[in-house]
Amino acid sequence: MDSLPNIKTSFPEWYQEVIMQAGLVDTSPTRGCFIIKPYGFAIWENIQRIVDAQIKQEGVENVYFPMLIPEEFLRREEKHIEGFSPEVAIVTHAGGKKLEEPYVIRPTSETIIYEAFARWIKSWRDLPLKINQWTNVIRWEMRTRAFLRTTEFLWQEGHTAHATHEEAKALALAMLEHYRQLAEDYLAIPVVIGEKTPHERFPGADTTYTFEALMQDGKALQMGTSHILAQSFPAAFGVKFQAQDGTLQSPFCTSWAITTRLIGALVMTHGDQNGLIMPPKIAPTQVVIVPISKTPEEKISVIDAAMAVAKQLRAAGIRVVVDTDETKTPGAKFYHWESHGVPVRLELGPKDLVAQQAVLVNRMEEDKTKKKTFIKLAAVVEETATLLNTIQKALFDRAAARRASQWKQADKLSEFASQLDADNGMYQVGWCGGEACELALKEVKGTVRCLVNENKHKTCFNCTSQSDRDILVAKCY
Amino acid sequence: MDSLPNIKTSFPEWYQEVIMQAGLVDTSPTRGCFIIKPYGFAIWENIQRIVDAQIKQEGVENVYFPMLIPEEFLRREEKHIEGFSPEVAIVTHAGGKKLEEPYVIRPTSETIIYEAFARWIKSWRDLPLKINQWTNVIRWEMRTRAFLRTTEFLWQEGHTAHATHEEAKALALAMLEHYRQLAEDYLAIPVVIGEKTPHERFPGADTTYTFEALMQDGKALQMGTSHILAQSFPAAFGVKFQAQDGTLQSPFCTSWAITTRLIGALVMTHGDQNGLIMPPKIAPTQVVIVPISKTPEEKISVIDAAMAVAKQLRAAGIRVVVDTDETKTPGAKFYHWESHGVPVRLELGPKDLVAQQAVLVNRMEEDKTKKKTFIKLAAVVEETATLLNTIQKALFDRAAARRASQWKQADKLSEFASQLDADNGMYQVGWCGGEACELALKEVKGTVRCLVNENKHKTCFNCTSQSDRDILVAKCY
Numbered sequence: 001m002d003s004l005p006n007i008k009t010s011f012p013e014w015y016q017e018v019i020m021q022a023g024l025v026d027t028s029p030t031r032g033c034f035i036i037k038p039y040g041f042a043i044w045e046n047i048q049r050i051v052d053a054q055i056k057q058e059g060v061e062n063v064y065f066p067m068l069i070p071e072e073f074l075r076r077e078e079k080h081i082e083g084f085s086p087e088v089a090i091v092t093h094a095g096g097k098k099l100e101e102p103y104v105i106r107p108t109s110e111t112i113i114y115e116a117f118a119r120w121i122k123s124w125r126d127l128p129l130k131i132n133q134w135t136n137v138i139r140w141e142m143r144t145r146a147f148l149r150t151t152e153f154l155w156q157e158g159h160t161a162h163a164t165h166e167e168a169k170a171l172a173l174a175m176l177e178h179y180r181q182l183a184e185d186y187l188a189i190p191v192v193i194g195e196k197t198p199h200e201r202f203p204g205a206d207t208t209y210t211f212e213a214l215m216q217d218g219k220a221l222q223m224g225t226s227h228i229l230a231q232s233f234p235a236a237f238g239v240k241f242q243a244q245d246g247t248l249q250s251p252f253c254t255s256w257a258i259t260t261r262l263i264g265a266l267v268m269t270h271g272d273q274n275g276l277i278m279p280p281k282i283a284p285t286q287v288v289i290v291p292i293s294k295t296p297e298e299k300i301s302v303i304d305a306a307m308a309v310a311k312q313l314r315a316a317g318i319r320v321v322v323d324t325d326e327t328k329t330p331g332a333k334f335y336h337w338e339s340h341g342v343p344v345r346l347e348l349g350p351k352d353l354v355a356q357q358a359v360l361v362n363r364m365e366e367d368k369t370k371k372k373t374f375i376k377l378a379a380v381v382e383e384t385a386t387l388l389n390t391i392q393k394a395l396f397d398r399a400a401a402r403r404a405s406q407w408k409q410a411d412k413l414s415e416f417a418s419q420l421d422a423d424n425g426m427y428q429v430g431w432c433g434g435e436a437c438e439l440a441l442k443e444v445k446g447t448v449r450c451l452v453n454e455n456k457h458k459t460c461f462n463c464t465s466q467s468d469r470d471i472l473v474a475k476c477y
Numbered sequence: 478m479d480s481l482p483n484i485k486t487s488f489p490e491w492y493q494e495v496i497m498q499a500g501l502v503d504t505s506p507t508r509g510c511f512i513i514k515p516y517g518f519a520i521w522e523n524i525q526r527i528v529d530a531q532i533k534q535e536g537v538e539n540v541y542f543p544m545l546i547p548e549e550f551l552r553r554e555e556k557h558i559e560g561f562s563p564e565v566a567i568v569t570h571a572g573g574k575k576l577e578e579p580y581v582i583r584p585t586s587e588t589i590i591y592e593a594f595a596r597w598i599k600s601w602r603d604l605p606l607k608i609n610q611w612t613n614v615i616r617w618e619m620r621t622r623a624f625l626r627t628t629e630f631l632w633q634e635g636h637t638a639h640a641t642h643e644e645a646k647a648l649a650l651a652m653l654e655h656y657r658q659l660a661e662d663y664l665a666i667p668v669v670i671g672e673k674t675p676h677e678r679f680p681g682a683d684t685t686y687t688f689e690a691l692m693q694d695g696k697a698l699q700m701g702t703s704h705i706l707a708q709s710f711p712a713a714f715g716v717k718f719q720a721q722d723g724t725l726q727s728p729f730c731t732s733w734a735i736t737t738r739l740i741g742a743l744v745m746t747h748g749d750q751n752g753l754i755m756p757p758k759i760a761p762t763q764v765v766i767v768p769i770s771k772t773p774e775e776k777i778s779v780i781d782a783a784m785a786v787a788k789q790l791r792a793a794g795i796r797v798v799v800d801t802d803e804t805k806t807p808g809a810k811f812y813h814w815e816s817h818g819v820p821v822r823l824e825l826g827p828k829d830l831v832a833q834q835a836v837l838v839n840r841m842e843e844d845k846t847k848k849k850t851f852i853k854l855a856a857v858v859e860e861t862a863t864l865l866n867t868i869q870k871a872l873f874d875r876a877a878a879r880r881a882s883q884w885k886q887a888d889k890l891s892e893f894a895s896q897l898d899a900d901n902g903m904y905q906v907g908w909c910g911g912e913a914c915e916l917a918l919k920e921v922k923g924t925v926r927c928l929v930n931e932n933k934h935k936t937c938f939n940c941t942s943q944s945d946r947d948i949l950v951a952k953c954y
Contacts, residue, residue, distance in 0.1 A: 029550070029592055030543035030580065038538035038608065045539065061515035062522065066507035066629055067613055068566070073506070086573045089545070091582070094566035095617030103507065105568070105582075115506055125804070131515065136544055136613070140572030152543055327602070 007273050011217040016146070019267060022276045022340045025146045032144035032151030036260070039340065040147075042284035043263050044154065048134065050186055051156060051258060054178035058171065060130040060158055065112050067135070068103035073111035077236040080110070083203025087139040089151075105138040110204070110229070110255060113159050114237035117251075123242045124163050127251060128171070132158040147264030148221070148477050155259035161251040163243065165230060168252035169207075172226045175256040176209050179224050187262065188279035188395040189213045189269045190403055191223055192472060194450030199435050202255075206230040212449045212472070214403045215268040218424025220449045220474035223265055226256035264477075269399050270364075276341025277364050279395050280388040286319045287384060288337045292330050292349040306348050309358070309380055316381045318388070338363060343391045344384060352377075360384065364391055364398075407472075413461050416473075417444045426474040430457030430467025437462035446473045484750050488694040493623070496744055499753045499817045502623045509621035509628030513737065516817065517624075519761035520740050521631065525611065527663055528633060528735060531655035535648065537607040537635055542589050544612070545580035550588035554713040557587070560680025564616040566628075582615040587681070587706070587732060590636050591714035594728075600719045601640050604728060605648070609635040624741030625698070625954050632736035638728040640720065642707060645729035646684075649703045652733040653686050656701050664739065665756040665872040666690045666746045667880055668700060669949060671927030676912050679732075683707040689926045689949070691880045692745040695901025697926045697951035700742055703733035741954075746876050747841075753818025754841050756872050757865040763796045764861060765814045769807050769826040783825050786835070786857055793858045795865070815840060820868045821861060829854075837861065841868055841875075884949075890938050893950075894921045903951040907934030907944025914939035923950045 004021070005013040019025050024040035036044065052062075068091060074081045088104040106112070113131070121129060134156045144150050158175060162168040176193060183191045196208040205227035213221050234240075234250045243249045270277040280286050289310055291302040303324060310320045321342075323333050330347070337345060347359040356377045365371040375383040406425040410416040416427045421444055431437060431448070438448055440462045449472045460467050481498070482490035496502050501517030513521065529539075545568060551558045565581040583589070590608070598606060611633045621627050635652060639645040653670060660668045673685040682704035690698050711717075711727045720726045747754040757763050766787055768779040780801060787797045798819075800810050807824070814822060824836040833854045842848040852860040883902040887893040893904045898921055908914060908925070915925055917939045926949040937944050 026593065026596075028543050029547055029589065030545045033543035033545070035543070035593060036541040038540055041539045041541055044541075062518045063515055064513040064518055064521075064631060066505050066510035066512070068507045068510070068615075068629065070506055089568045089571035089580075091566045092569045094615075095619070096563045103566075112506065116503065116512055119503075138545075138571075142572070152545065154541060 004273060004275065007216070007271070014271075015268060018271055018275050018339075019146055024263065024267070030151070032141055034146045034150055036154075039284060040263060043266065043278075043282060044260055046282050046284065047182070047258075047262055048156075050182055051178070052134075054182070055132050055156070055158060058130065058174055058178075060132045060160065063131045063133050064135070065109050065116070065133060067106050069106055069109070069112045071102045071104050073115065074104060076111065077204045077233055079232070080204040084108070084139075087141065089138045089140055106135070107137055107139045108255075108257075109133070109135070109157055110159065110233060111237070114233060114239055114253075117161055117234070117239045117253075118237050121161060121239055121241050121251060124244050127241060128160055128162045128167065130158075130160040130171070132156055145264075145477075147261055147267075149261075153260050155257050157255060157257045160254045161234070161239065162253070163241070163249070163251065165228070165252045168228050168230065168254050172207070172209060172228050172254040172256060175254070176211060176226045179211055179226070179256075179258060182258070183211060183213065183223055184396065186279065186281045187266055187269075188281075188392060188399060189223070189265055190396065190400040192450065192452065194452050194472070196225070196450055197438055197448050197471070199438055200448060202227045204229065204233050210450050213265055213269065214406055214426055214474065215265070215477070216271075216402065217268075218406045218426070218474070220426060220447075220472075220476040221261070221265050221268070222449070222476065223262060224256070224258035227254060229253040229255060270395050271341070272364075272366075275339030277395065278341040278343055280343045280392045283341070283343055284319065285321045285340075285342045286388055287313060287321075287344045287346060288333075288342045289320060289322045289346045289348060290330055290333050290337075291322070291324065292347060298350045301353060302348050302350060305353055305377075309346065309348070309377070312381050313384060316385060318381075318384065344387055346380070346384070360387060362387060362391065364394060409456060411457055411459070411461065413440065413444070420444050420446055420473070420475065424475050426472050428452070428454070428456065428470050428472055429461035430455075430459050431469070431471045432460035432463055432465035432467060434460070434463070434465070441473060445475050447476050448472070449474050449476065481750060481752065484693070484748065491748075492741075492745060495748055495752050495816075496623055496741075501740065501744070507628070509618055511623045511627055513631075516761060517740060520743065520755075520759060521737055523759050523761065524659070524735070524739055525633075527659055528655070529611075531652075531659070532609050532633070532635060535607065535651055535655075537609045537637065540608045540610055541612070542586050542593070542610060544583050546583055546586070546589045548579045548581050550592065551581060553588065554681045554710055556709070557681040561585070561616075564618065566615045566617055583612070584614055584616045585732075585734075586610070586612075586634055587636065587710060588714070591710060591716055591730075594638055594711070594716045594730075595714050598638060598716055598718050598728060601721050604718060605637055605639045605644065607635070607637040607648070609633055622741075622954075624738055624744075626738075630737050632734050634732060634734045637731045638711070638716065639730070640718070640726070640728065642705070642729045645705050645707065645731050649684070649686060649705050649731040649733060652731075653688060653703045656688055656703070656733075656735060659735070660688060660690065660700055661873065663756065663758045664743055664746075665758075665869060665876060666700070666742055667873065667877040669927065669929065671929050671949070673702070673927055674912075674915055674925050674948070676915055677925060679704045681706060681710050687927050690742055690746065691883055691903055691951065692742070692954070693748075693879065694745075695883045695903070695951070697903060697924075697949075697953040698738070698742050698745070699926070699953065700739060701733070701735035704731060706730040706732060747872050748818070749841075749843075752816030754872065755818040755820055757820045757869045760818070760820055761796065762798045762817075762819045763865055764790060764798075764821045764823060765810075765819045766797060766799045766823045766825060767807055767810050767814075768799070768801065769824060775827045778830060779825050779827060782830055782854075786823065786825070786854070789858050790861060793862060795858075795861065821864055823857070823861070837864060839864060839868065841871060886933060888934055888936065888938065890917065890921070897921050897923055897950070897952065901952050903949050905929070905931070905933065905947050905949055906938035907936050908946070908948045909937035909940055909942035909944060911937075911940070911942070918950060922952050924953050925949070926951050926953065
């Protein structure tokens, strides 16, 4: 297998190759779409398992709405159609005929869901109403990149309706907190939580919260969002309820989503020159055992021992593969599993069996003198579990340290423009709140990632007006 | 709530109403599509959990292929395009432009998957290749009915490639056996397994196996299928591999699927005049506890007791809801949960607490003197678990007995034509193997469900030729 492009100097090329080489995706004949292969999909299944439990914990129930939405629905909310109409795919013919009314393939499902909310919500007794669906969506993007921006992608979209703004806000923030936990506690990716500027909001939302991460190259990635849709959306679809006081009111809604983009975030946060590194909690395979032997007799005994160790590890809830492929050398196996980012490798040879030990190898350790350690077979479960925990924490710490070094304070655009241009990175600055100043960032390919709850900078980065809240500026994916 | 149409005399109307009343589905603004509501989707999630484990047990891995397929792909396999072209939905515009080449929304994914197989399979070492995906598909059906036949539906589609026909057949039959277990052991629906006639095969398949059930009204429902695609399909997409002997060969493929239609099968097999009946193993809620009280003091103690019982049942792995809704009478609650098909109800009142007992109610029991029994609270877990097992078995036995009474032997079309017309039912007859005789069934709205491994009838039902294998004839959904 070819070695990967240099991760420091050719990050985009490194990304494209590492995801192909590790078998996460393949190209497809459909424009801007990729095939998610078994190893990539197994990561998504692990993410789904975590998020589905979080969603159900909030009392949200899964449903399924039709993928085809009458085109006219999109037009009912002005900003929504403005935001999505350039991106939709349109079905004009079906069943051998031209359709009288075309359908769009959902770019998101607010419109068709709110049409149902209008029928389902009559009284305060029907609230809160909390649903979610795991689906595919299509947004016809011009420039696509596997996982990060594709014409079709997979996601979950949660939609809730509440009697009060307070309750809707609490739910939107509760989901954001679940997402933060997913990112930090499972994916080992440190994130910033904050509100989007009006310019960066979801088309039609009143408030958009985001959680943002900084990739190795210093570019930001929007990891997911959570919105409050208080006014125009329910009104556009006639969603109203009779309150306890008898008045007719409009509910306060939320929607929130995470997508297969998170797999791209994992790759771009933790990978190194040898390929992927998977945080143990999300890794489809946490441990690979490589039995090593020269003679047929040795082979039988090391494979037996490897299977016994695998059984012990599985009993402890650890996801293990024993690589008994006879067509590959141990070296080729090491390379294969390193490039796939399996966090821990156990090597077992005849001498190890005599000494009742195994070699424990840490995927992320760069210091060769520390990468391998001998452990007693009697303690294999304990040692392996400890190393998995250590790696999970170390990956987060390493990403957090890198982010800290890339997160800078600045007062004026002129101060950070050239550094942003040359080295990327994230810049915390003051902002007057004006869209004109926000758009000035376009010249340096910067965007406002979010507002933060700090006020270190008292003046706008672009004008002389006062700043009440800092913003984070970065280039983004 | 209104009572349901008569299940004996108005089965189709009963079906339409029971699925709406129980909150399985709702209508949608998209032609031929329904919204799957939380209770309906929870059944699908339970089916998914069972089938996903079966699939993985066969070494099949989950993947995701693009939903949009270049229209030209469908044309590559003659029978496939003939079968599906009248049913596809076509995307002609996207991203604000007319597309140079239109895409069809997958009616099934063989074509786009085989395009990848041609790239992935080079040598015998790449075989077997076994993948599956859980997706939505669209087939523009003329007459739709919720779950049974809808424009969009959810399914899993498995696709495998093997070096030998024997191995492909073994996999196709192994999945069929898993499906049979799903149907009989979980859904409590007795099924017949058999081969389809060439006329009824999946377009482009060499062999189609099916598993068929008979609904309460005596009409058959195809529950799912498993195909061998040996020749034309791999050839149409240039899927070839170098065998161990160095020759270039065409692999033997399989595909197999079950869909959300199985939810309709559950409803039509087990429901009664009071609504749904859910087999315990698939029921989203297996037990509902209804606390009954008159005074505020009583309320506290019965709810406490109900919660304690729920906790015990949950610890035993039983899915329980405690209905503490204060806006409903106990009678309204009984009605609600009966119509939703929850198999077991526990009633707890103040007198029961004094006697340290509860009332255990069996949803499927029609004899009122046997429907309710008093059980000791000390034995509540054991008694409830026993009743759940009893109901699971009794539902299967009841369906099997009904099927036996509707499964008839006949020699000639003239013998059974009028009974098929008037009462539906399934007729086991001889068949010469000729398509002309098969199509003669159209006149009586009959179809061949499958060939069976019996030879009770030595002559064709329609001509004087010899019959080597019996077929089953029925009207179908």
